[in-house]
Amino acid sequence: xxxxxxxxxxxxxxxxxxxxxxxxxxxxxxxxxxxxxxxxxxxxxxxxxxxxxxxxxxxxxxxxxxxxxxxxxxxxxxxxxxxxxxxxxxxxxxxxxxxxxxxxxxxxxxxxxxxxxxx
Numbered sequence: 001x002x003x004x005x006x007x008x009x010x011x012x013x014x015x016x017x018x019x020x021x022x023x024x025x026x027x028x029x030x031x032x033x034x035x036x037x038x039x040x041x042x043x044x045x046x047x048x049x050x051x052x053x054x055x056x057x058x059x060x061x062x063x064x065x066x067x068x069x070x071x072x073x074x075x076x077x078x079x080x081x082x083x084x085x086x087x088x089x090x091x092x093x094x095x096x097x098x099x100x101x102x103x104x105x106x107x108x109x110x111x112x113x114x115x116x117x118x119x
Contacts, residue, residue, distance in 0.1 A: 021047045029075045033114035041111040052094045055084025086118045
């Protein structure tokens with residue numbers, strides 16, 4: 001039974017899953033949008049949105065907390081200098097997931113996850 005077991009395992013151990021989410025989050029912050037499987041995109045969304053919320057306040061403590069997950073200095077700087085201030089007017093919903101079809105090799109459902117650009 002799966003009672004009270006939230007989240008997807010993605011067929012990985014907890015350490016592998018955390019490493020995967022960290023790498024996907026870093027790529028998303030650096031590039032603005034990435035294409036991955038739908039399940040990974042749905043797991044990545046709350047992970048990244050919590051980082052963006054920390055970047056909105058921009059305190060030293062929040063920078064250190066985000067530094068646990070975004071370990072590239074350039075990506076962390078972009079998160080706190082570009083992405084966070086642009087999302088200051090929003091109270092959430094910083095990312096968008098668009099379904100893009102099926103992968104040719106194995107038929108996996110693919111999706112594009114992107115950071116919404118505030119104008």
